[in-house]
Amino acid sequence: MIQVNNLRKSFGSREILKGISFEVAPQTILGVIGASGSGKTTLLRCLNGLETISGGTVSCQGVQLQANLSATEYKRRVRALRLKVGTVFQHFYLFPHLSVLGNIIEAPVHVLRSAKKTAEAEAYELLESVGLKQAARQYPGTLSGGEQQRVAIARALAMHPALLLLDEPTSALDPRRMASLRGLLRGFAAKGHTMIIISHSIGFLGGVSDSLLYMENGFVVEHGPTEQVLNTPKDARVKEFIAQAE
């Protein structure tokens, strides 16, 4: 679904990503873990084109980003990539001036040019699947953090992305809500969605992701099936991280 090959990103002389390579199989969930400052969020921002990559490639369903493109060509490819990659931000960034329904149909209507009726029908389905159908006409300011997150997920899914990125989805949730989010995301994976989830929380990722990628200092330290990374990590740093988390 997405192939990342030797991805590099530097800000000035500071290199944040130092050659990241991995691949995510369709209909699976990849969890990315690592300490703060390991480059997780930068990685995510490279995958949806919010940061310009400095080296290597990112390809998703025939769209390939690489560093040595002309500015216009790069922009064109970033826009194409963004139609394939949806993002749920850590702080959601819902549009406060639009209702929940408005938030969800905004991009389908104005970017994909879907008919408003179709977009609304689909938005109601998505809201139902995240359990917020009754809040369709409310404004984001009146929702709780967890509700806002589910609206943000519905908003991203309304664009039918091939891949969904979630940045720290657990940061605003209590344990009970975490469990319900886990169920929700597993459900979407079962329906055929592919996801990359960035999180500090090994507990959450362990329960939801098919494979785990451990990052440190801009490198991929370990990448493998969740069970294997959690139970028999090869690298001492991963071991230590897991031990600390428990």
Add this chain to the structure above:
Amino acid sequence: MEGLTNALNVHDAFLSVKRNRCLLPLTDSLQSTEPPISSKYFRIGTIYVYLWRLLIPRGHGSHAFEPNRSTMERQLTGIYLKAFCILILLSLISSNVVAQKTLRWGADPSGGAPYVYTDPANPDRYIGYEKEMVDALAAAMGRQPEFVPSDWETLVSALQRQSFDVIVNGLEPTGDRAQQIAFSNPYYVFQLQLTVRRDDDRIHSLDDCKKRIVGTLGNTAASRLLEQQNIPYKSYQDPVGAYRDLELKRIDAVVMDVPAEAFYARDNPRLKQAGPPFSRGVYVIGLRKGDVALKAEVDKAIESIIVDGSLERILTKWKLWNEAQVEFHASVKTKTPPGVPFEMTNSSFNWLEALRRLSKAAAITVLLALGSMVIAVVLGLPLAVGQWNGPRWLRVFCTIYVEFFRGTPVLVQLLFLYFGLPVIGIAMPGWLTALVGLGLNYAAYESQVYRAALEAIPNGQWEASYSLGMSPLLAFRRVILPQAFRIALPPMTNDFVSLFKDTSVAFAISVWELATAYRELANASGQFLLLGVTVSLFYLAMSLPMSQVARMLEERLSRRATERIEDVEVMA
């Protein structure tokens, strides 16, 4: 000595100009009350003695509080103070010993030729036929003439506030003025002259002007005549502006008293006279109602300068001697009533008419404010975006624009647009100038409101939009702008109310809005207080609903954000 007196006169004139601007009638009357000469000397003497006494006791130990002060220092201070006192004394003597009774006369010298105006060759001096006439009158009265430059529209109130003692400024007697001030006997018979552009062959008399706009001076015989005949007119502060607008085709004709017409228009190759002079009237000197003795003195002086021929000489010199004057002087000399009946233009104040004209002015004020705001709101956006996120050259341009329009007074900008732009061939009518000028000015303010609002939108809103596949333009239009608008709304409505009041500067370019209406109606009638209250009520009646609408709009927008689900269901 004459140089000194002149300098002092100029200085006094300067003071009285400043005094005219002063709104406190109390200080005014205090400053201008002239004590008799003897009391002046008494006053000077007292000051001197008082100052001297201040110095004398210094050596006698009365300074117990300053024991450390050296004798040397005390002596030096004493010398300085004495020198200072002597200087004051000398200056007082020099200005008072030669003083005789003055004749303080007020007139508007700006665009005041040939009555009284600044000598182009010597800007410190005023010249004009009335200046020379007042000199002759004062000589006949044994007084020292003292010119107090003033403003035509406020001459009557300035006279009542004792800024000067007589008005000599081509003043015609009218019923309204007669209620406020007294008049001398006439000293000049004027006529009106219609002027049009040289290439204009549509207008030959006032009758051809029924559907055209005629320019004239405000609150004059000419303006009252136009009003009576229902001819649309535009009033100006000075003849220069009227004739220039005629050339610029902002108006179709100008009616002016012959003296002004002769000076400003007759030799202009682009203008021509339309028909012969018409509608005789007289100029008189205006006095305060109580000054009966002064009126007798002035009347006697007028008669004497007519009889001894000195007025004829002055008028001949200024090319104002004509048939009408010949008849008039003959009648004065033979003490027969003037053979020619003078048509006295008259208009008396009518509240119904005043309210009608105020309503019209209010409508113009509202249209002006709305129009300017539309320009400001629309133009402010590209300015804000340019300054906020444009390429370097655009940022620089927008910043210069904003700083220019915020950093210079809107009045100056309007004057520039109205008087300056015609030089490069752009002559807009007054209302359009005001509309565009205020719009351009407020665009600078709106752009800053927008910019602040745009900058207040978190970056995450952009990123969320981008990650949904929106282009920057779409994100701006659908996501950023609506949120910024909500933030900008309160300061925008604030600006709008303030713009609404700022329309009053349009009076400077003769747009008939509320402030102009107040000034002209009040000056014509003397009803400053009542009309002032009325005009304020007009402003309030318009600005209060505006603030109310703004508040409702704000509430509606902010309620949305916190709307509860129950309300929504009721609505749906």
